[in-house]
Amino acid sequence: MRQPAHPPLPRAAAPFLSFGRVLRRYGFAVAPEQTQSFMAAVTLLGPRSMQDILEAALATLAPPPERRDAFLALFRSHFHGDPAALLVAANAEDDVRVKDDGDARERQAATLQERTGGALASAAEQLAVRDFAADGESAALLSIRRALATSLPVRRTFRSVRTRSRGQFDVRRSLRGIVQADGDVPRPLLRRRLSVPRKLLLLIDVSGSMKLQTTDYLTTAHAVVQSAAKAEVFAFGTRLTRITPSLRIRARGQALAHAADQVEDWDGGTRFGPTLLAFLAVPRFAAFACGAAIVILSDALERGDHAAMEMAIRRLSARAFRLSLCTPLAGDPRFRPETAALRAIVPMLDDLVDGSSIARLTDFILSLGRPAAAADAIWRRA
Amino acid sequence: MPQDLAETVAASADQVASRLAAASYVVDEGLATAIFLAIRLGKPLLLEGTPGVGKTEAAKAVAEVLGRRLVRLQCYEGIDAAHALYEWNYQRQLLAIRQAGEHEIDIYDDRFLIARPLLQVLLAPHDSVLLVDEIDRSDHEFEALLLEFLSDFQISIPERGTLSAAAGPIVVLTSNRTRELADALRRRCVYHWIAYPDAAREAAIIMLRAGDVAQETARAVAHAVRAIRARPLAKPPGIAEAIEWANAATILEKGGSPWPEAFRRAIGVLIKDEEDMACLAPELARIVGESLA
Numbered sequence: 001m002r003q004p005a006h007p008p009l010p011r012a013a014a015p016f017l018s019f020g021r022v023l024r025r026y027g028f029a030v031a032p033e034q035t036q037s038f039m040a041a042v043t044l045l046g047p048r049s050m051q052d053i054l055e056a057a058l059a060t061l062a063p064p065p066e067r068r069d070a071f072l073a074l075f076r077s078h079f080h081g082d083p084a085a086l087l088v089a090a091n092a093e094d095d096v097r098v099k100d101d102g103d104a105r106e107r108q109a110a111t112l113q114e115r116t117g118g119a120l121a122s123a124a125e126q127l128a129v130r131d132f133a134a135d136g137e138s139a140a141l142l143s144i145r146r147a148l149a150t151s152l153p154v155r156r157t158f159r160s161v162r163t164r165s166r167g168q169f170d171v172r173r174s175l176r177g178i179v180q181a182d183g184d185v186p187r188p189l190l191r192r193r194l195s196v197p198r199k200l201l202l203l204i205d206v207s208g209s210m211k212l213q214t215t216d217y218l219t220t221a222h223a224v225v226q227s228a229a230k231a232e233v234f235a236f237g238t239r240l241t242r243i244t245p246s247l248r249i250r251a252r253g254q255a256l257a258h259a260a261d262q263v264e265d266w267d268g269g270t271r272f273g274p275t276l277l278a279f280l281a282v283p284r285f286a287a288f289a290c291g292a293a294i295v296i297l298s299d300a301l302e303r304g305d306h307a308a309m310e311m312a313i314r315r316l317s318a319r320a321f322r323l324s325l326c327t328p329l330a331g332d333p334r335f336r337p338e339t340a341a342l343r344a345i346v347p348m349l350d351d352l353v354d355g356s357s358i359a360r361l362t363d364f365i366l367s368l369g370r371p372a373a374a375a376d377a378i379w380r381r382a
Numbered sequence: 383m384p385q386d387l388a389e390t391v392a393a394s395a396d397q398v399a400s401r402l403a404a405a406s407y408v409v410d411e412g413l414a415t416a417i418f419l420a421i422r423l424g425k426p427l428l429l430e431g432t433p434g435v436g437k438t439e440a441a442k443a444v445a446e447v448l449g450r451r452l453v454r455l456q457c458y459e460g461i462d463a464a465h466a467l468y469e470w471n472y473q474r475q476l477l478a479i480r481q482a483g484e485h486e487i488d489i490y491d492d493r494f495l496i497a498r499p500l501l502q503v504l505l506a507p508h509d510s511v512l513l514v515d516e517i518d519r520s521d522h523e524f525e526a527l528l529l530e531f532l533s534d535f536q537i538s539i540p541e542r543g544t545l546s547a548a549a550g551p552i553v554v555l556t557s558n559r560t561r562e563l564a565d566a567l568r569r570r571c572v573y574h575w576i577a578y579p580d581a582a583r584e585a586a587i588i589m590l591r592a593g594d595v596a597q598e599t600a601r602a603v604a605h606a607v608r609a610i611r612a613r614p615l616a617k618p619p620g621i622a623e624a625i626e627w628a629n630a631a632t633i634l635e636k637g638g639s640p641w642p643e644a645f646r647r648a649i650g651v652l653i654k655d656e657e658d659m660a661c662l663a664p665e666l667a668r669i670v671g672e673s674l675a
Contacts, residue, residue, distance in 0.1 A: 158460025
């Protein structure tokens with residue numbers, strides 16, 4: 001009989017140990033190391049009350065703030081045995097307007113994919129491949145996959161790399177070389193700042209008036225997320241939903257189904273201005289918009305007052321590197337930006353282009369890196 | 383001895399809270415517990431929150447109650463090892479080589495080593511608190527470097543070998559959460575999300591921090607600021623702005639403006655965005671009136 005190296009944990013420790021498992025089941029990332037420090041923290045604190053245990057859990061298990069309510073509900077159900085709390089945990093996001101599960105969905109989906117194992121997974125993959133061959137838009141989507149990484153607008157990073165030619169003197173490293181050579185002056189060394197593709201932000205309108213285009217747009221967005229290093233996709237109608245994690249799943253059918261589950265305001269009304277303002281009110285999202293190429297896929301038909309929309313567009317354009325609006329209405333040759341809302345926002349847009357088909361949309365996205373005349377100038381001439 | 387001081391301060395979470403209050407930093411239970419756990423478990427403390435809730439101030443207060451020096455590393459995109467760890471003073475080395483002529487000279491002496499914040503802390507872990515400020519501004523490369531430092535508390539200098547800390551120093555990281563931090567970093571830290579304080583606590587903070595502000599003024603400011611933060615503003619006012627507002631209004635009132643008027647005229651120190659001002663203007667009188675009532 002082999003003896004265990006450590007004495008077994010006391011029975012009272014079991015609920016603390018299993019809480020980590022419960023959290024993982026609900027999509028929180030909890031490492032064994034964190035469970036360990038949770039138990040150490042509980043011991044340190046006494047614990048004199050349930051409040052101590054809760055505070056230890058919050059400090060060591062580090063739930064992201066937007067999922068804090070779900071975390072508290074799970075805590076109540078686990079340590080207080082309150083079964084109603086579990087329901088809250090499942091639907092915690094229901095009455096919030098901005099919906100962002102973090103990467104929880106993605107993790108769940110990943111484990112799901114792993115569990116389905118060889119046969120099913122490869123079937124899904126085949127399906128995806130077949131889709132590409134059969135679809136009319138396959139050429140457009142393939143071009144995104146192939147060319148997007150190199151055709152996004154670029155910016156110079158603040159981090160520099162060593163280079164052999166075309167650069168500035170790397171004073172620090174050259175001096176180091178001189179010191180090592182005891183004062184002799186060897187070849188000067190060079191350094192150059194890197195160029196990286198800018199961030200790409202897609203905001204997709206999923207309201208009723210865009211019904212015909214939303215599938216196309218999501219398909220394109222999936223291809224974009226798959227091929228760009230830094231892309232974020234949000235769906236908006238009456239509320240705002242971050243769907244990037246769903247679209248990171250590789251198999252297209254599965255990704256789109258996941259995204260569709262996430263969005264709860266399909267084919268409803270639009271609150272263009274208020275939802276975009278809600279987007280800007282989340283510091284993380286607003287920071288992503290800074291210096292990004294922002295493409296809004298919408299018909300920009302705002303019911304009633306468009307003051308909020310104008311304000312949202314102004315704030316977005318102040319942050320964006322390039323702000324574009326793709327509207328399916330522009331597919332019609334007779335289209336002119338003449339609604340009051342469009343007239344107000346056109347001067348703030350960099351592009352107002354046709355987004356009536358996947359092909360037109362991909363052509364435009366792939367041209368983002370090239371300069372173009374401002375939307376205002378183009379449409380005033382038209 | 384400084385180490386003993388850390389032990390007496392971190393005797394319990396309540397002890398931490400009362401010591402911090404003595405250093406005029408008001409904490410809620412959650413933050414006091416997090417600080418207590420970070421010191422006792424020897425883990426870095428990661429503070430997240432919207433701008434202006436006092437994350438950096440928290441680190442300063444911790445350093446003050448522990449009687450240690452605060453070593454601050456401000457992050458930015460492209461920050462690298464030469465700014466965070468150490469660097470050789472090449473100019474001095476070259477001069478020394480020239481001066482020495484034929485003599486033997488050690489150009490990798492301490493004289494030529496410039497210690498950057500992480501090395502400074504490593505050399506004196508018992509006398510310093512390391513503050514890594516706004517880590518969300520740095521890029522992934524630096525996050526990886528920091529992760530390595532935080533896990534072993536050692537730095538390798540090729541010319542000198544590996545230096546490691548005698549004990550784990552106290553480290554505070556702050557983030558405005560403009561991007562997600564790596565899971566590995568969150569996992570390694572004790573975490574606390576600093577939210578805006580409730581009105582009573584904010585009034586207490588204003589009383590502590592502002593010059594001479596009457597109790598009623600502090601309470602009114604706390605209520606008004608709370609109401610203003612509930613509006614969809616581009617830049618919601620932080621605690622520092624609230625303190626400034628209380629100060630400014632008090633000065634104006636002493637200069638002869640009646641109360642609601644003084645608040646309204648001092649609004650420029652609270653709201654620093656023209657659109658926000660336009661959005662608030664129609665409601666401001668009502669908000670101030672309600673808070674004063």
